[in-house]
Amino acid sequence: MSDLSDTIRDSFANEYRSRAAELHKWVGPLSDEEFWRNPYPYGNSVGHLVLHLTGNLSYYIGSRIADSGYIRNRDLEFTESRKPRKTEVLRKFDETIILVIATIEGQSESDWSAPYSAERETTSKNRFTILLRCASHLYHHIGQIIYLARELQKS
Secondary structure (H helix, E strand, O other): OOHHHHHHHHHHHHHHHHHHHHHHHHHOOOOHHHHHOOOOOOOOOHHHHHHHHHHHHHHHHHHOOOOOOOOOOHHHHHHOOOOOOHHHHHHHHHHHHHHHHHHHHOOOOOHHHOEOOEOOEOOOOEHHHHHHHHHHHHHHHHHHHHHHHHHHHHO
16 A cells, blocks of 8 residues: 555544544533533534434445445434433444444555445545545534533533
């Protein structure tokens, strides 16, 4: 593998590991009740955001690159009313991060530019781009989670 391919692989894997650790740092102190409570009359709870991140990564990377067979129900990511335990939601998120990293580590030099397509995703034409977009999406929502966790810890 080329130095560039190694750099891409290592950088993406490290980015996803770091973001997962950051998510745990902020979500860990929350109780199950806080995990599902939204302190605002708009937006989402931390729990729903973690479900959304899990679904996003499971579909765009797991299903579309790793061929995991994952079937996404995007609407349920934001409307889940059963409120599963925080530990269960985080376990599924962690399993998804493990799959994402394994998928990244399995990419060959030519895989980065391999054609990519997915429902609701028309701008990512290759694997490099979708992995970059998913990392950005993860980072964006972790910012929201940090904000929510701070608000929840105030009350």
